[in-house]
Amino acid sequence: MPRTEQQSNDRFNGKWFWRYASPAAFYPVAGTIEKLCWFLAISLTIIGLYIGFFRAPTDATQGEVYRVIYIHVPAAWMAMVIYLAMAFWCAIGLAFGTRLSFMMSHALAPTGAIMAAISLWTGALWGRPTWGTYWVWDARLTSTLILFFLYVGYIALAAAFDDKKKGDRASALIALVGAVNVPIIYFSVQWWNTLHQGASVRPGGSSMATIMLTAMMIMAFAFWAYCIAVAMNRLRTQIIERERSAAWIQSSVRK
């Protein structure tokens, strides 16, 4: 039986969060989240780096250089998490046709690409003194590089369309194709070669000293907060750019 408009309105009213699928309703919320996350990102970074640089002991085998871990590992985590988040919003956007979801994934993509680049770059700086080389074709390095390519492909595809709506859906589809392939690529690259030190942090046990782990976790939360803050900032810019002709922008944002 086809739903009447009244019924579908009831359905949406029943769940309060549907309201925030509207760019106009989410715009101020995004602003609040952004401010909160900037505060968290800055204060957690100060605390995390202080513990990591001045309180945590020097590593027994790697010396001082291991401290790059406080940037490297959170960036690598974020690169993976953001791709998942991006693919999630792309799926939501394709399923429900909510334009805010597409804007959200566009807002996340550059940050994800930067996180992948940071983790590769700091990894190279870490690899030079410990492995004796900037780059090795190890499974995790290689998969991060491929993840970076997937981000670049998504961003380039979204930019290649004059019709923004078409670009939204096209790039969402490619993000989903990438998300399906990421585990396969990861597995095949691992099959191909592996040399990276085993993961230092895994559920149920960790090979790191508690204070190092504490600093790294604080830095991980700082990176989360930073990524959310910049994504919200970019989202707000996108909303203004795309909805610039809407009345609520004319009246509220201009002020």
Add this chain to the structure above:
Amino acid sequence: MSLRIAAQAVFRREITLFARRKSDWANPLMFFLIVTSIFPFAVGSESERLRLIGIGVLFVGALLAAMLALPRLFDEDAKDGSLEHLLTSPEPLAVLILARVAAISLALALPLALATPAFALFYALPSEVAGILALTVVLAVPTLILIGAIASALLVAARGGAILTAVLVLPLTIPTLIFGAGAALKVLSGESPAAELALQVAYFLFALALCPLAAAAALRISTD
């Protein structure tokens, strides 16, 4: 029954086009020949060294040659309007795309795979390695075309298609590259390539199951 007729018609049309316009499969073949023959100028002509890089050069060369044919999938049809006919057909679009991919794969994979053992002579590769390389190229080219169908369906409506196709498609072909070249490397070192071949077939079947559906969705998006 009419689905079978429609799919056959699409398949036959592509094969006929390939038979009439020989440059469509001959040019990728020439590209493959030229790419594989310029590498020795860069690395030197000692057979030992050539044997080391030969498998990789041949495999990547074949993939790049097949990439050249990707714009042919939907671009020309979008220009001359025959894509509209495909889209308005009552038959499931994914099946029609699959028929087209099958025809293009056949017309490209066969020449490239047949050429591979001949070009392997440039790299002083033993004949059993050349044979397994031809087999893995037969598997890799359709995999690439299946993945490429999604990208080229999306790019019908976009600017700057050719470069973007490479950016979108090549990262996703890495598994088939690893397993295909890995199988040949195993044979070169005298081991059994069974595991790599099985995984390469698995990736091909995975692409075969999902790519036509994704490509159909992509075509609907870009011609919307």
